[in-house]
Amino acid sequence: MFETKTVKLAVSCIVLLPLTICYGYVECDIKPPETSPSHFYGHANTAMSNELGKYKATQYECMQLCRKDARCLAFTYAADTQECATFDRDSVTGPEHMETVSGVWFYDMRRKRKDFTRNYLGACQAKNKCVNGGLCVNDCSELVYTCVCPTDFYGKFCENEFIHDYEFKSNTVGMSSASNTAFTYKNKHYLVIGGYRYDGACGTPIYRYNNANKLYEHYQDLTGASDVQKVENFTINGQLYILFVADSRIVYVYTFNSLTGFFEQHQAMTTQGACDASYLELTTNHYLLVTNGTSYEVNSTVYRWNFTSNLFVEYAQLPSHGSLSGKIFSVDGIMYAAIANVNGTAAAALEVWKIKENFKTDFHNRFDEWTGENVDTSSVVKIDFELGFGDWTQEDYDDFDWTRNYGQTPSRTSNTGPLNGHSGYTADYYVYIETSDNIYFSTGMSARLKSPVIPKWQHVSLSFFYHMYGATIGTLNVYRTSNLEEELLWTRSGNQGDSWRNAVVQFEKTDDEDNYIVFEGIKGSDFTGDIAIDDIQFGCSRPNEMEPFWTIGIETFTNEGDTYLVAVNPLECAHAIIVYRWDKLSEEFKIHQRIPVEHCPTRSTIFKVGGQVFMIITTSRTESRDVDEDSELYTTSSPIFKLEGSMFVNYGAIPSHECYDNITFFERDGEYFLGQSNKRNANGSTTNPNFNIYQWV
Known part of the structure; x- marks a missing residue:
């Protein structure tokens, strides 16, 4: 059953953007032995007791399994049965556990010979360059390990100390864009800039980072993804997907084809005027919220990933009224969807729906069992x-x-x-x-x-x-x-x-x-x-009411056990950024802070770096009037706020030129960056705007 609730606007894992390492384990590609320079040197007819795990695998795959696990110091392999086992001790630290077994080879992961390659070695056990207390974790990057830095340090080897400031790094000139995303996949760094043109004539370029010249270089054009309003990336079962809200009607999902080495369209979902989308992984399921905003009386849709077809399928319909933004999130394992309504018959401009599953019924039964708790209409x-x-x-x-x-x-x-x-x-x-x-x-x-x-x-x-x-x-x-x-x-x-x-x-x-x-x-x-x-x-408009008019941007984040929702309300550039905090007793968001901004706000981006929480507000205009070519109107600043305690305080600003969607925060080789899309150039024209990259230091 679904429960709908209109909220009155009253392991031991290390997270490494963009991968999660649990006990040193990460997903890696297994290269075939003929392409690897690895050599195996071990003890013949030798086994060990008290293994970490047993596997059916080739010799090379077994070595890779051991290398991916930071606990693993040795492995055994039996060629006749293609069975291997991994161990948290080796011939030096656990000789008492070694025994003679015919047909089994025992391999240490520590460096004992010069011709042991790092493909074979656990690099953290052999040698690494992590400094300032950085934790070395074996992985499958080109370096074959990652340094997990203490809170105050960053860099490939944790060599830099944060001062929490931004520096302009580079830009890409040539197209109007409203959204972007950046990620690392298969040891390659990608940047996707969503092409935005009102006539839909602009495609979306993908850039790949060149480690030699330290620049993003053009890699591929996605001609089908034009007039892009939202870009987001995520992985399902280790496979990368890129989501595009495009053409105001279609949501595209692209994926990486390992055979061709290029991104290809995986799914196209026709919508009723999509303006925004949000992804959520909850337990073993994957969800998309697509908000429809081109009409005031069109529902927004929640999709769920089908593991049989490997496609998103419609899962639920949520009432919405001209929704320009939405966010799907969870609190204490329960899924919620926040819908920002522009207009229509909605009693509240911002609604939060609580979605509870009954796995014994089908979708339509759950839909029919919804009950809504709407805002008191006397309040509007x-x-x-x-x-x-x-x-x-x-x-x-x-x-x-x-x-x-x-x-x-x-x-x-x-x-x-x-x-x-x-x-x-x-x-x-x-x-x-x-x-x-x-x-x-x-x-x-x-x-x-x-x-x-x-x-x-x-x-x-x-x-x-x-x-x-x-x-x-x-x-x-x-x-x-x-x-x-x-x-x-x-x-x-x-x-x-x-x-x-x-x-x-x-x-x-x-x-x-x-x-x-x-x-x-x-x-x-x-x-x-x-x-x-x-x-x-x-x-x-009392401070304890949660009914902002014309909410166009929603973001959620957690900090020190609390869940927050940030609503952007841009009417007449009314300086209305409202931060709500989740009340666990009443299960409602309640107003926590109001934040004034100088220019017309559009979206918010929350990023956590170096033990601190920051928020950057994108802005589109200095005031709400329509002039096509007016550099002063579109020359704005996107303010940055820092969370001190539970309240945001002014921290700085980044210049912008009609910056509409979220600014992307991403990591690359231990360093952190902000990617900023602009619809216009410094002269107020849509010809050759800049896409800017700032480094957070």
């Missing part, structure tokens, strides 16, 4: 004008009324008024002031639309969309009014361009009187002055 007042004016009223003492309409206004051919409602659909209703009749309506006349009574809140957050396009646009005012007073909250005048824009206004209401919101449209000097509004909503 909304009007989208689809069913009329609702409880909103035209004031009696103004000069004329607001007009409800869908499609374009009558004067649209004269370059005024919207083409459609805010959603973009032809049948989407909105309201506007019609300014064509100069006989009855003169310059300065007004139309006023009044809301129902605002609930008994002290702090109120108002969000709405407005369209002010035309040569003679007048003024749009928003007031808080009561029986005793009227307060101007927001105002705009003049031509604002041919697009719907969003505004967010926060204010405090008076406690003693009924309070209302009034939208006042004032006619300009001529008929090209149509002003429209749509999708109005307001709610309580």
